[in-house]
Amino acid sequence: MRIESVEPLLFYQWLVVRIETDNGIVGYGPAAHWGFPESVERIVNSFRDKLVGSDPLRIEQHWDRHFHWKPFRDGVLTAAIAAVDIALWDIAGRHFGVPAYQLLGGKQRDSARLHLLVFDGPNSSVDELVEAVSDAVSQGYTAVKIDALPDYLVEKQQTYSGTLQVVMDRVAAVRETIGWDRDLILEIHRDLSPGEVVALAAELEPFRLYYIEDPIPPHSVDSHGDVVRKMRVPVGAGERANTIWEFRELLSRGVSFLRPDIGLSGGLTHCRKIAALAESFHAEVIAHNAFSPLLTAATLQLYASIPNCGTLEFIPWEEEPPRTDMLRTPLTREGGYMVVPDGPGLGVDLDPAILELPYARWKYPEDVRMRDDGSVFRK
Numbered sequence: 542m543r544i545e546s547v548e549p550l551l552f553y554q555w556l557v558v559r560i561e562t563d564n565g566i567v568g569y570g571p572a573a574h575w576g577f578p579e580s581v582e583r584i585v586n587s588f589r590d591k592l593v594g595s596d597p598l599r600i601e602q603h604w605d606r607h608f609h610w611k612p613f614r615d616g617v618l619t620a621a622i623a624a625v626d627i628a629l630w631d632i633a634g635r636h637f638g639v640p641a642y643q644l645l646g647g648k649q650r651d652s653a654r655l656h657l658l659v660f661d662g663p664n665s666s667v668d669e670l671v672e673a674v675s676d677a678v679s680q681g682y683t684a685v686k687i688d689a690l691p692d693y694l695v696e697k698q699q700t701y702s703g704t705l706q707v708v709m710d711r712v713a714a715v716r717e718t719i720g721w722d723r724d725l726i727l728e729i730h731r732d733l734s735p736g737e738v739v740a741l742a743a744e745l746e747p748f749r750l751y752y753i754e755d756p757i758p759p760h761s762v763d764s765h766g767d768v769v770r771k772m773r774v775p776v777g778a779g780e781r782a783n784t785i786w787e788f789r790e791l792l793s794r795g796v797s798f799l800r801p802d803i804g805l806s807g808g809l810t811h812c813r814k815i816a817a818l819a820e821s822f823h824a825e826v827i828a829h830n831a832f833s834p835l836l837t838a839a840t841l842q843l844y845a846s847i848p849n850c851g852t853l854e855f856i857p858w859e860e861e862p863p864r865t866d867m868l869r870t871p872l873t874r875e876g877g878y879m880v881v882p883d884g885p886g887l888g889v890d891l892d893p894a895i896l897e898l899p900y901a902r903w904k905y906p907e908d909v910r911m912r913d914d915g916s917v918f919r920k
Contacts, residue, residue: 542566542636547592549585549624551900553863555833556581557891558624562597566635569891570628571836573804573829574620576902584621592625598636600629604810619783619807626808627839627887634886641839641886645813645846652878653844656684656726656751656852658831665691667714674715681876684724684751684852687715690732705741716748724751724852726777731758735768742772751852752777752798752827762787766794780829782806788815792822798851802829804836809843816847825851834858834867838882838889841872845881853879867895 548559556578558570572581588607595603607622608614634641642648657680659673670687677685689708708727716725727750729738738756745753752775756768759781769776777798782788783806788799799819803812816826828840830853837855844850858864865871869890873880882888911917 542597544592544595544597547585547589547625549582550896551578551582552896553898554578554901556585556624557835557896558585558628560592560597560625560628560632562632562636566632568597568628568631568633568635568886569835570624570626570631570808571804571833571839572620572624573802573832573836574617577617580617581621581624584618585624588621588625597629597632600626600633600810603629604807608807614783616781616783616805619811620805623804623806623808623811626810627803630809630839630842631886634888638885640845640881640883640888641809641842642845642881645809645842648845648881649848650845650850650881652875652880653841653850653853654684655682655855655874655877655879656686656724656827657682657877658854658856659685659687660856667710670711671714671718674718678719678723682723683877684726685715685719686726686728686754686854687711689727689729701737704737705744708741709744712745712748712750721749725749726751726754726852728754729756731755733757735764738768739771742774746773750774754778754798754800755780762790762794765791765796769795777827780805785811785814785818789818792818792824796824798825798827800827800829802831802836803840803843804832805829809839812843813847816843816849820847820849825849827851828853830854831856834864834872835887835889835891837879838868838872838887841879841881842887855879863895863898866892868892 543563544560545563546561550557550559556572561567574581604626630641633644657677659677674685733756735757754777757764765778775797777800778791778796779788779800780802801812801815806812819826826849830837830840869892
């Protein structure tokens with residue numbers, strides 16, 4: 542079996558790589574690079590000459606060749622490698638007639654526990670937030686994640702005490718609504734300084750947070766270590782990290798929950814290694830998963846095969862086209878759990894009609910966020 546074609550496909554807001562072999566097996570792999578999928582497309586095209594004519598089952602060797610080919614490496618490169626890698630695992634599973642998790646060591650669980658991203662609006666009131674989490678509870682979710690800071694707190698100069706009070710009020714209201722038998726994650730979105738988040742975490746201790754996510758900007762691993770040492774609330778980080786070396790440093794600084802995105806952090810091959818690193822630190826993998834049902838299906842293959850996964854991030858796209866149209870057979874959610882698909886490869890089939898959607902860049906603000914004093918908000 543040899544690779545016959547490699548096509549990076551841009552449609553809707555996604556980049557998916559389609560790889561076909563000379564015996565007709567086709568594999569699909571999604572990338573998850575925020576904002577710049579066109580750049581990922583260019584890199585995948587540069588891989589084509591090395592891939593066409595080669596054995597698709599040499600997955601680890603392909604990974605090494607692509608990563609070590611040139612000396613300049615970042616998230617664009619690892620996202621391109623991830624898309625190719627996931628497509629190759631899809632091919633391998635279809636070749637052997639088994640789900641990818643079977644080739645990764647076999648199934649450890651039948652479903653993944655979800656944490657729901659509660660989108661209540663950028664400037665919502667506490668009452669609106671309570672309504673949103675109440676709906677999540679009624680649907681059977683056992684864990685929710687909320688945004689700590691409404692946009693107006695970030696973009697306008699607020700007093701330190703006032704900012705912390707807004708966060709405390711939101712967390713207190715949500716905890717009262719969901720009770721103590723459900724988990725609560727607080728998303729900071731890298732919007733606080735180390736001193737601010739340490740002070741906030743001390744006040745949040747009575748609310749028993751599962752963890753605080755991305756408390757500070759991702760640029761300094763040492764700063765994360767400083768924060769973790771001063772906090773008793775666990776920290777989750779890593780959605781902007783790309784390699785096992787970056788994740789090892791986060792673990793060595795005391796981060797308890799790693800947040801790799803398999804469409805960014807090198808695919809199934811590399812995220813399996815990240816999970817093994819985390820296991821050696823008694824840490825959990827809680828994958829970043831905010832793109833598409835196809836990426837969720839691939840992530841479920843990882844979750845099925847590792848011992849140390851926590852919850853799986855989930856955006857409720859069940860009534861949101863075109864996400865609802867991406868797979869021929871939708872993934873199955875049972876209350877607060879997502880069933881691991883058992884079909885060959887990624888366990889799901891992409892609906893070819895979805896590829897006809899026109900590509901539209903991800904809708905971002907026209908500029909970076911600005912504070913009301915005219916300065917750039919840095920994160």
